[in-house]
Amino acid sequence: MRKLEGPVSIGVSLWLAATAALHFYFNGFGFPEPLKLASLHLILAVPPVFLLYPARQTSPLTRPTALDWVLAAASLLPSLYIYLNTSRVYDRSPFIDPPTLLELVLGTALVILVLEAVRRALSIVLSILAGLVIFYMFICHLLPGVWYYRNLPYNQVVDILYLMNGSGLYGQLTVISATIVAAFLIFGAFLQGSGMGRLFMNVGTFFAGRYTGGPAKVVVVESGLFGMTSGSSVANVVVTGSVTIPEMKRMGFPASMAGGIETAASVGGLIMPPVMGAAAFVMAEMISVPYVHIIAAAAIGAVLYYLGIFVAVHFQAKRLGISSLPKNEIASLRDILTDIHFAIPLVVLLTLMSMRYSPYFSAFWATVTVVVSAWLRTHSRMGWRKVFDAFVDAGQTICVIAVAITAAGIITAALTNTGLLLAFTGIIKSLAGDSLILLVVLVAASCLFLGMGVPTTPAYIITAAIGAPLIAEHGMTSLLSIHLFILYFAVMADATPPVAAASYAAAAIARANPIATGFQAFRMAVGGFIVGISFIYEPAITLDGTLFEIVSATLAIASGIILITIGYVGYTDGRLSFWLRFALVLLGISCALLQAVPDAYRAAIGFGAIAAVILAGRWYYRVSSARNTAPQTQANNGL
Numbered sequence: 001m002r003k004l005e006g007p008v009s010i011g012v013s014l015w016l017a018a019t020a021a022l023h024f025y026f027n028g029f030g031f032p033e034p035l036k037l038a039s040l041h042l043i044l045a046v047p048p049v050f051l052l053y054p055a056r057q058t059s060p061l062t063r064p065t066a067l068d069w070v071l072a073a074a075s076l077l078p079s080l081y082i083y084l085n086t087s088r089v090y091d092r093s094p095f096i097d098p099p100t101l102l103e104l105v106l107g108t109a110l111v112i113l114v115l116e117a118v119r120r121a122l123s124i125v126l127s128i129l130a131g132l133v134i135f136y137m138f139i140c141h142l143l144p145g146v147w148y149y150r151n152l153p154y155n156q157v158v159d160i161l162y163l164m165n166g167s168g169l170y171g172q173l174t175v176i177s178a179t180i181v182a183a184f185l186i187f188g189a190f191l192q193g194s195g196m197g198r199l200f201m202n203v204g205t206f207f208a209g210r211y212t213g214g215p216a217k218v219v220v221v222e223s224g225l226f227g228m229t230s231g232s233s234v235a236n237v238v239v240t241g242s243v244t245i246p247e248m249k250r251m252g253f254p255a256s257m258a259g260g261i262e263t264a265a266s267v268g269g270l271i272m273p274p275v276m277g278a279a280a281f282v283m284a285e286m287i288s289v290p291y292v293h294i295i296a297a298a299a300i301g302a303v304l305y306y307l308g309i310f311v312a313v314h315f316q317a318k319r320l321g322i323s324s325l326p327k328n329e330i331a332s333l334r335d336i337l338t339d340i341h342f343a344i345p346l347v348v349l350l351t352l353m354s355m356r357y358s359p360y361f362s363a364f365w366a367t368v369t370v371v372v373s374a375w376l377r378t379h380s381r382m383g384w385r386k387v388f389d390a391f392v393d394a395g396q397t398i399c400v401i402a403v404a405i406t407a408a409g410i411i412t413a414a415l416t417n418t419g420l421l422l423a424f425t426g427i428i429k430s431l432a433g434d435s436l437i438l439l440v441v442l443v444a445a446s447c448l449f450l451g452m453g454v455p456t457t458p459a460y461i462i463t464a465a466i467g468a469p470l471i472a473e474h475g476m477t478s479l480l481s482i483h484l485f486i487l488y489f490a491v492m493a494d495a496t497p498p499v500a501a502a503s504y505a506a507a508a509i510a511r512a513n514p515i516a517t518g519f520q521a522f523r524m525a526v527g528g529f530i531v532g533i534s535f536i537y538e539p540a541i542t543l544d545g546t547l548f549e550i551v552s553a554t555l556a557i558a559s560g561i562i563l564i565t566i567g568y569v570g571y572t573d574g575r576l577s578f579w580l581r582f583a584l585v586l587l588g589i590s591c592a593l594l595q596a597v598p599d600a601y602r603a604a605i606g607f608g609a610i611a612a613v614i615l616a617g618r619w620y621y622r623v624s625s626a627r628n629t630a631p632q633t634q635a636n637n638g639l
Contacts, residue, residue, distance in 0.1 A: 001052055001121075005062045012051055017388055017396030019044040020189070023182040023398065024391075027364035031179060035089060035437075038170040039082040041178035042110075045402035046079070046117055047072035052396065053120035071113060078162070082170060094164045099155050103398050107162030110169060111410065117403040122455060123501065129450070130407045133414040146426045149419035160417045161410055168413040169406055173461060177405040178494035180281040181457065182398050183360035188275070189394035190370040191345065193387075195380050197240075199339035202331035210330055218244070220309050223265035229249025233456070233494045233502040236266035236395030237509070245509045252322045256513060259506035260520025267495045267502055267525060270456055271488060272302045274350050278489065279457045281359050283483050286464065292354045297480055297542035300554055301488070301531040304541075308527025308561040312569055319571040339380065344373040401455065408458030412465055424466050436474050440536055442469035444489045444529075451493020460490040471536065481542050483537045495521040495528075523568050527561045530592045537595050541573055552599035560592025566610070572617040584613065 004012055022044070031037050051064045051074040059065060064072070081102075082089060099107065111134070119127040129598045137157050140149035161168035204221035223240050243264040248258035270276060273295035280298070284291040317323075348369045352362035365383035374382045382390075415421040427445070446467060466487050494502040497518035507517035534541055540553035543625035567584035568574045576584075590597075591606035605608075 002054060002061050002064070004051070004064075008051070008063060012048055013388075013392050014076075015044075015048055016399070017391035019048075019398060020182075020186055020393070020395035023178065024186050024364065024367065025358040027179075027183045027186075028368075033086070034175045035086045035170055036083055037178050038174040039079040039086075039404060040173060041182075042079040042169065042406065043076055043083065045111075045399040046075040046113060048396070048399050049121050049403055050075065052399075053117075055116075055120060061401040069630075071116070074109060075113045075117070078106035078113075082104055083383075086192075088316040089163060089165050092117035092163070094159050095156055095385055099158055099163055103163060104155060104158050107169075111161055113402055114169065114406050114410070121400045122404055126404065126407050126455075126458065130410045133411050133420065136420055137414055137445055138422070146419070146423045152418070160413050164413075164417075167417065168409055171409045171413060173405050173409040173412065174402070176282055176285055177402050180285060180359050180363075181401055181405065183363035184275065184281060185397045185401065186391075186394040187345075187349070187363045187367045187370070188511075189397065190367050190382075190387075190390045190396075191342070193390035193393065194342065194370050194374045194382055195339070199336065199342045202335045202339065204471060205329065205331040206333065206336055216297055217310060217313055220261070220265045220306060220313060223262060232504050233263075233267045233270055233491070236269050237262055237502050237505040240266065241506055241509045244505065249510065252425065253316075254319050254512075255407050255510040256507070256516040257316065257520050259503065259510035259512050260524050261309070261313060263495050263500070263502045263506045263517065263521035264423040264524035265306075266506075267491055267521070268302065268305050268309070268528065270491045271528070273299050273303065274346060279460045279487055282457055282461065283464075283487060284359065286461075287479050289480055290353075290356065291359055292350070294480065297544075298484060300541045300543070300550075301484065301535065303529050304554070304557055305527045305559060307558060308530075308565050309524050311562050311565040312524050315566060315569040315571050316571070319569065319575075338377070341373045341376045341380070342370075345369040379405040393560060401457065404455045405461075408461050411458075411462055415462075415465060421465065422580060425470055428467070428502045429470055432470075436476060436536075437470075439470060439474070440485070440533060443471060443486065444532065445490030447486055448496050450578050451496075453491050456487075456490050456494065459493060460487050463490060477536055478542070478544065481539055481544075484536040484542065484626075485532050487533070488528055492525055492528045492532065495525045497522060516629045526564055526568070530557060530561055530564070533593060536594065538599075541597075549599070555603035556606060557592045558597040559603055560588040560590070562610055563588030563591060563606060566613060572614050574617060574621040576613075576617070580613075584609070 023041075026032075026037070034497070050068045054061065055065075055067070115127045115130055118130070134157070137152050137160070138154075140147065141151035143149075162170075166172060200221070201218070204218040207221060223236055223244070240264065241259075245258045245262050249255055253261070270279065276295060276298060280294055281291060283289070284294055291352065345366045349362050349366035352365060353359065371382050371387065374380045415424075428439065428442050432442055443463070443466075447459065447463045450463050464483060467486060468479070468482050471477075471485075472479060494500055495518070497503070497515055500514075500518040500521065503518035504514045505523045506512075506521070507514040510517065531541070534553075534557050538553045538557065539545060540549040541557065543550060545553070563584045565588075566576075567581045567588060570581045587609055588606070591602045591609075594602065597605075
């Protein structure tokens with residue numbers, strides 16, 4: 001991203017702040033009708049992307065080029081036309097009333113500009129994916145079998161993507177971006193701008209800093225707390241990793257491992273209640289489930305995910321001989337209480353949502369509460385400059401997420417208005433046959449593939465459209481569990497090589513190899529893959545069951561994650577042999593996922609094996625150490 005200077009910087013900052021402020025106003029006092037809202041959203045969101053993000057690495061980094069200004073101005077016109085002519089969109093009949101030449105030009109231009117904006121601000125992967133889907137619309141009548149669809153003339157393609165009410169560029173996804181997503185991006189920006197990160201850091205050092213591998217465990221706590229408010233795993237890595245990764249390297253963690261720990265912890269923030277990033281709010285809209293039910297269902301899974309990271313960090317630290325943080329770097333209870341007023345906005349948010357207020361209305365008052373509660377202490381008060389900066393940060397994030405979700409809207413419009421959705425679902429269904437586990441694996445692989453370089457929210461939306469109905473046909477579990485499963489794998493894509501945006505960001509900070517960092521993150525995040533699959537087979541971890549079922553299922557999965565983690569780390573009180581590590585991984589997978597054995601039995605077997613490995617290891621290495629020191633002692637006595 002550019003660091004603009006002079007009047008251009010001031011102008012762009014004012015535009016971004018105004019964008020966020022207008023969305024904030026809508027959250028509290030009502031929205032215009034959907035088409036006007038969606039077009040206004042893109043009027044405000046698309047142009048700044050061309051000014052903030054250079055086209056190439058060789059482009060100027062302190063000022064936009066003449067081409068950037070032209071593209072920014074051009075991106076205003078198509079959405080402005082829709083905003084001023086909403087009656088035209090409402091009154092016409094798609095595919096019957098042909099678009100005018102002006103509408104064809106404007107629609108084509110905006111599609112190209114959105115894909116270019118996504119390429120600049122996010123990743124070329126999403127741009128290519130959307131481009132391929134559009135290309136399919138032109139050649140679908142030439143393809144055989146399940147890929148065939150009727151001939152779509154150029155004007156009908158533009159109709160689907162630009163003019164059809166509720167579809168494409170101004171469809172439901174863009175409306176969700178302008179309402180729920182924008183509301184929580186503003187809320188997260190104000191939380192970060194208020195200094196809440198200091199509370200998260202203090203909580204992390206207080207609870208984890210005094211134990212083995214303290215620096216890394218602090219990262220796990222802090223990144224999880226911070227990540228749930230940022231809504232972006234990459235943003236979380238950049239903000240928290242700039243401090244935590246050098247600290248971990250200073251304490252003795254290898255560079256790639258430090259980056260991997262930060263990546264896994266940051267990615268998990270998007271599945272950590274009570275905020276869970278933007279995708280969970282989109283889920284609430286898509287499946288019409290109250291958000292409070294989603295965060296309740298996701299709570300156990302998030303704990304299990306971070307349990308795996310904690311166990312990995314603990315044994316990696318023991319293997320490397322890394323101890324706790326120095327006492328002077330560990331926060332006291334008084335340090336936490338100094339900033340405890342920052343918890344008030346979260347309480348307000350959860351209270352309003354539990355009272356069934358809309359997510360964006362709840363986020364509006366929670367954001368107001370951030371500013372008000374910040375004034376309870378002198379050191380945290382938000383003056384006009386901090387408020388302005390928070391709006392600027394929110395506006396910038398809104399713009400980036402808006403173009404990503406709009407690109408996802410292009411893809412879903414093509415999927416639903418052609419045979420492409422049926423083609424994908426048909427291929428997956430034919431490969432899986434009647435096997436639910438194979439279907440789950442294929443949908444999970446689709447999530448990881450579509451999530452390569454693609455933000456979590458659009459990756460989740462696209463995969464949910466393809467995979468959720470297929471799994472639902474089996475009737476094994478609820479729609480909520482299915483969507484949580486898809487969300488988890490969309491999130492895990494950010495930590496999965498070879499294309500893992502969060503891992504690349506962490507590797508840049510750690511000055512490590514990106515693939516090695518991604519591999520470390522993948523290992524650290526293994527609990528997320530186990531939990532994701534468990535949502536399908538263990539509805540009890542979504543609190544859908546008796547207390548005994550919930551506890552036994554949770555313990556069974558926890559024991560499996562711990563065994564797998566010990567297996568891949570290969571260390572307790574000393575190095576473990578290869579065959580034992582392999583056996584522990586297999587046993588862990590069985591304890592977590594082998595449904596033929598009751599949960600309680602799997603939990604007992606799993607924790608019994610954990611105790612046996614740790615206690616036997618301590619005894620073995622104590623005896624070995626004694627044997628090794630005895631000859632040395634005798635030699636010293638002889639001397």
